[in-house]
Amino acid sequence: MTMPTAETAPKSSGSLRTEVTGSTGWLVIDNAPRRNAMSLAMWQDMPAAIDDLVRNDQVRVIVVRGAGDTSFCAGADISEFAQTRSDGTKARAYDAINVAAFKALKHADKPVVAMIRGHCLGGGLGIALACDLRIAAEGALFAIPAARLGIAYPLEAIADVLEPIGPSAAKRLLFTAERIDTTTAFRIGLVDEAVAEETLQARIEHLARTLADNAPLTIRAAKRAINAFAAGRDSDALARSEAAALDCFESADMVEGRDAFLEKRVPRFSGQ
Known part of the structure; x- marks a missing residue:
């Protein structure tokens, strides 16, 4: 199978960047013009970015967040799909790259926390679900829009949806493609905590210190x-x-x- 590469995908302005503050390593999804959507190149870069933070002895906890104040991640960059998912072979290769990114988060030998505000959709929700803990601000929006795009999610990604919320709630998310708010996401177990927008940063910093001290x-x-x-x-x-x-x-x-x-x-x- 021929794997798509960054060179074969449309050029994207988005990037992943890492920052270290004290014992906290930050993985920042940075594509603000597209609500922090993930380009193919960004998916490809994620395992190495996580590995860099895991290998950094100063880092005790990893926090994943979106750049800016409006979105965690709006999912995969759909503007690339005409090229990167134009047929079954390319779609399977693209899914393999997605799954590798999710596995890097899920199996990192350090705790990984998703700091969620604004849009957390599709592949962005997949990123959050691959994290160990999910803290969301009021006003965030969650959805899996696959049924409106005519695509199927990888089995590993479906398993990550099932783990926190069970079959019934997973079917509702996938079948309806509806957006749910933070209150509903917390009620069904999709996120671990729901906090006020103005307290999200402080809550994340406190949780990171707690984990780092253990x-x-x-x-x-x-x-x-x-x-x-x-x-x-x-x-x-x-x-x-x-x-x-x-x-x-x-x-x-x-x-x-x-x-x-x-x-x-x-x-x-x-x-x-």
């Missing part, structure tokens, strides 16, 4: 185990989660956690 190896082991069970007890994934758990018990952080508890002080975890 033991990184413990979080890694927990994430691997949860993902393994969610994937149907995949034997390789279970083996990786067991190895991560063993790392905890042989770590300096376990000693630090024990000593801090006995000494009644706040632990200072190193991730070692």
